[in-house]
Amino acid sequence: MNWKNAGENRFFGWFRALGTEIVLSLVGLRYCFSCRFLCFELQRRLIYLFCSPWAISRRFLDQQGQSSDVQDAQGYGETPLITLNAVARRLRLSEKDALLELGSGTGRNCAWLSDRYGCRTCGIEQIPQYVYFAEKMVKRHFSDGQVSLICGDMFALDMSDWHFVYVDCTAMSEPCIGQVAFLCAGLPNGAKLVTVNASMSEWMPERFQIETVFPGLFIWGWSEIRIHRVGPPDESAET
Numbered sequence: 001m002n003w004k005n006a007g008e009n010r011f012f013g014w015f016r017a018l019g020t021e022i023v024l025s026l027v028g029l030r031y032c033f034s035c036r037f038l039c040f041e042l043q044r045r046l047i048y049l050f051c052s053p054w055a056i057s058r059r060f061l062d063q064q065g066q067s068s069d070v071q072d073a074q075g076y077g078e079t080p081l082i083t084l085n086a087v088a089r090r091l092r093l094s095e096k097d098a099l100l101e102l103g104s105g106t107g108r109n110c111a112w113l114s115d116r117y118g119c120r121t122c123g124i125e126q127i128p129q130y131v132y133f134a135e136k137m138v139k140r141h142f143s144d145g146q147v148s149l150i151c152g153d154m155f156a157l158d159m160s161d162w163h164f165v166y167v168d169c170t171a172m173s174e175p176c177i178g179q180v181a182f183l184c185a186g187l188p189n190g191a192k193l194v195t196v197n198a199s200m201s202e203w204m205p206e207r208f209q210i211e212t213v214f215p216g217l218f219i220w221g222w223s224e225i226r227i228h229r230v231g232p233p234d235e236s237a238e239t
């Protein structure tokens, strides 16, 4: 189940989401390994205490003139650290790697992955407010240049240099997921593309080969996470 097809009672859904959020935040404490990330996360929580990322996203889409249907589809959501850790372990991320996050939200995933796995991370996000605060927090807590953030449209990116890409497609409309597939087709052969709630091989079987599918826990319940290998089918069969 995900928020696209939940169809549950709104009142019950709100309490379920709150309960899940509390449990995931408590479990997430386990992953706040370092003092550096803990400071980042506390500052982030403080900043968004009075104006939630969900509200900011809604206001941004409102200003863009998006209808409420589109707002529901293109809204905000966060990957819990327990789920992000499962992704990073399967990718075997190390200090030599660099990962791009498409739609990096408040920048927490990039900060955590760099802190925990030592890899370089770059996040691109369309909402200026998220990037403004994330850049300030990164400057303060991650001064080693390992984390960078770009404010802009992911669809304008050149993908040819990235070997690890993470994108949560849960809040995206179907045409938008198609655009992501088109964008990521520009990744080099052998690159790993991780998607939440989207199968890129269904859009472009000639370009994306599914390596692993596993369930990931999110605030709205379990969602399917897919690790795709970029390249033609025969190439993945050889390895």
Ligand SMILES: C[S@@+](CC[C@H](N)C(=O)[O-])C[C@H]1O[C@@H](n2cnc3c(N)ncnc32)[C@H](O)[C@@H]1O
Binding pocket: 057, 075, 076, 077, 078, 079, 101, 102, 103, 104, 105, 106, 109, 124, 125, 126, 127, 152, 153, 154, 155, 168, 170, 171
């Ligand atoms: C579901 S949230 C995911 C946040 C984060 N990646 C995570 O998993 O915790 C999706 C984010 O993608 C951003 N986004 C959507 N379309 C975008 C675009 N075309 N360019 C850049 N960011 C975009 C949204 O503003 C939102 O912050």
